[in-house]
Amino acid sequence: MSTPGFHEVRFPIEIALGARGGPERRTEIVTTSTGREERNARWALSRRRYDAGYGVRSIDGLAAIVAFFEERRGRLHGFRFRDRLDWTSASGNAPPAPFDQTIGTGDGTQAAFPLVKVYGANFAPYGRPISKPVQGSVRVAVAGVEQTAGTHFNCDTTTGIVTFLSGHVPATGAAVTAGFSFDVPVRFDTDFLEIDLSAFEAGAIPSIPLVEIRS
Numbered sequence: 001m002s003t004p005g006f007h008e009v010r011f012p013i014e015i016a017l018g019a020r021g022g023p024e025r026r027t028e029i030v031t032t033s034t035g036r037e038e039r040n041a042r043w044a045l046s047r048r049r050y051d052a053g054y055g056v057r058s059i060d061g062l063a064a065i066v067a068f069f070e071e072r073r074g075r076l077h078g079f080r081f082r083d084r085l086d087w088t089s090a091s092g093n094a095p096p097a098p099f100d101q102t103i104g105t106g107d108g109t110q111a112a113f114p115l116v117k118v119y120g121a122n123f124a125p126y127g128r129p130i131s132k133p134v135q136g137s138v139r140v141a142v143a144g145v146e147q148t149a150g151t152h153f154n155c156d157t158t159t160g161i162v163t164f165l166s167g168h169v170p171a172t173g174a175a176v177t178a179g180f181s182f183d184v185p186v187r188f189d190t191d192f193l194e195i196d197l198s199a200f201e202a203g204a205i206p207s208i209p210l211v212e213i214r215s
Contacts, residue, residue, distance in 0.1 A: 006078040006213070007071075008158060010183060011052065012064055016082045018055025021210070023048055046128070048083065048184055048212040053205045062200060065208060066193060074191035078213045080132055080183035089117055089130075089179045096179030098139035098146045103162065103178050106142065106170025113176050115160040130182045131160040131215070137181040138162065143174040155180075185213045 010016075026042040056062050072079060087093070089100035104113040115130040115138070138155040140147045140162055147153050152168040155161070162178060170176050189209035200206060 004076050006185065008080065010080040010082060012061070012068065013082050015052055015055035015061055015065065017084045018057070019050045019052040020054045021048060021050030022085070045214060047214060048186070050081065050186070050210040052208040052210055056206060056208070062195065062206065066195065069188060069193050072188060075188050078185050078187045081186040081210060083184050087183070088181045096137060096139055096181055098141035098179050099144070099177045100179035101177060102175060104176045106172055106174035106176060108172045109169065111164045111169050113162045115162060115178055115180060129160065130180065132183040132185050133157050133160055133180040134182060139179045141177045142170045186210045187213055
């Protein structure tokens with residue numbers, strides 16, 4: 001029996017680029033006897049859901065998904081997924097820059113800063129934790145000056161934690177910013193892939209549900 005875990009491997013990107021899906025929230029709505037609504041957010045963080053079946057274009061692609069599913073043991077092991085709409089810290093899917101997102105303010109002692117991407121600005125901005133940045137994509141600046149990876153800081157691409165090295169901890173009041181590209185940690189949301197080859201050849205789309213993993 002395998003132990004549930006996370007495999008640091010990306011879902012086939014050519015299939016991911018054709019997937020459909022997006023963020024999900026859980027809101028409880030109660031209508032009172034006077035007709036007024038009371039709304040309560042059940043989840044503090046949103047959760048992405050996708051159907052990757054829309055990205056399967058060939059028998060070879062379908063076979064690759066079956067192999068990927070089997071190696072993940074269905075829902076057991078998580079993996080990385082590239083969301084074609086939302087994969088970078090920059091707006092408009094531009095390449096990441098070191099000033100894209102504010103991830104903290106120095107106090108002279110704090111060395112570790114988690115990556116975050118903020119959505120919105122004026123009313124109720126939402127800070128989304130980013131735990132799966134892409135290797136080599138993370139750029140960091142302190143007080144407007146870009147830092148050098150491996151010299152001033154390191155980033156753990158399995159957790160999204162930026163850690164400043166000794167002698168380079170941000171000074172009190174210094175803004176810490178970052179830019180990065182990232183994947184979404186997901187798992188299959190089924191233990192059964194129903195594959196009908198004749199239907200697929202006739203143009204039917206197989207259902208391959210994926211759901212974001214929240215730690």
